Amino acid sequence: MDTTAPAEPDGTASSLGRSGESARNRVTRALREKLIIGRIQPGRGMTLRGLAAELGVSPMPVREAIQGLAAERALDLSPSGRICVPRLDQRRIGEILDARALLEPRAAELAAPHIDRDCARQLARIDDDIDRSLLDGDVERYLRLNHDFHFTIYRRSQSDVFLPLIETLWLRFGPFMRMIYGRVGTTGLVDHHKRAIAAAERGQARELSEAIRLDIHEGMQLIAEALKDQDAAGAGGPLPVRRRRAV
Amino acid sequence: MDTTAPAEPDGTASSLGRSGESARNRVTRALREKLIIGRIQPGRGMTLRGLAAELGVSPMPVREAIQGLAAERALDLSPSGRICVPRLDQRRIGEILDARALLEPRAAELAAPHIDRDCARQLARIDDDIDRSLLDGDVERYLRLNHDFHFTIYRRSQSDVFLPLIETLWLRFGPFMRMIYGRVGTTGLVDHHKRAIAAAERGQARELSEAIRLDIHEGMQLIAEALKDQDAAGAGGPLPVRRRRAV
DNA sequence: TGACCGCAAATGTGATCACAAAATGGCCAG
DNA sequence: CTGGCCATTTTGTGATCACATTTGCGGTCA
16 A cells, blocks of 8 residues: 555544545544454543544535444444444454455355466465564554454455455454554464465465455464453443644 | 335435434435345436435435445446446356355354244244245345345354445345346245255254355356346346436 | 426435533553 | 432534535527
8 A cells, every 4th residue: 555644643644635625525434444453442432523524524524434334243333322433342353354255255256267377476465564563563563464364365365245244244343453462472363364366376265265254263262361351342441532732 | 124125116215214324324325225125227327416306315424325335346437427227247247146145044054043932933934025026026125035044144254344345235126126026936046945945944054055046056056047038137228217207 | 279398496415513422541649 | 439410511413504526508600
């Protein structure tokens, strides 16, 4: 991904690119990106006007974007209308991984026939970058690349049924990604990636599917361990709206 | 479901109940209902102001509701912003059923332990109504009851992961439901329901799961046949906005 | 007769406003 | 110092407005 987000240190990004696109889509993309790479903490509250100011638009496109994310359950609208990132308990996290383990191998299987040599090489390149990111301890980069790796495969399925379903799951899980990062280290998780790449190169659908399944199941174990310690993930206080400093 | 929609003959319903709830939610529910029971044709266009007038609200809550549905891909926003019900080709319909066959049996399996005697009796009652609806040839009632049957089970899974995913799939598939209705007749499709009920009564998770799987697969075959004749389902003209008669 | 062009109506988008409900923070009583 | 109460501020909701774009129709010309 060459058009990386502006990524100001504190997360504020006022000039989100592509002026030709609707403000709503830009806001949506900005929020999705933040959620996917876990830049927003579970339970974190946000406000229409706050986001609008932060992104340099009026509250209107934000409202629409929020509704979209809320429909995917990537955001939670309290009965009083307050917006926040959902807190998932251990059971729901398990269910997300369960659903992922059902959908993603199938998507990979559908994708396999459409993965050409270029795509396989791209996967290898991403995976190399992943290794580098792990060595450097660059969490965000790792999370972003891991997402890229998986969706570079799934996108090849050309399925606008499986792809959105899987995206929704990643979106909901994103805020908890950082929780497991500490567990990753240089364990065998990348080996599944290597195995997936090998299968992709040879167009072996079932083998690719199986590699993906194992990758997810390994993630499930890591999560389970992480949750054993820190139960009720992010179950702290209300974790309200992060106030913005006056300009 | 006792609070059935007003259901004026031509589909217009101005006073959608529950004044205590936000207009947005009422609009969303009205549209979801219409989509689920296939009251809106694939390819049908709609307008913000049109829906607003039809539902007796300002365009504002409609805008938000539309964004939510669009995020679920239950509605399609053309690049120029036009709103319409997506047209799904044969392949996408197959993928939806494929995804359903992966998710719904699992949801049923999760639900099984929580299905008590009351629930099982409710299922039997719904299935009886389904039989009656089929005999009467009441399409809408059949579609609504079939939806109720499945979700009476899935809801017991208490999974706000699987449930929304499955709902999205039904929502996208809803507009094509009528297409297959003609094929249903009094074939063995209900037998899977009966089998599911028997499993539900005894709390047999795997058996319930299998019955659901078979039910979906039988639906898949019916769809496949229906599509063999009428390919590119609803591939006619632009099928624009249905104009409302002046009041 | 048919294609092309141009105008008028309609549509989505974004912004702003008013309002009721809710949350926040400070104040006072115990 | 603590707990509850009240006023202020904040927040989402719904409505309305202005505008650029697009759509659709009707007329014109070949």
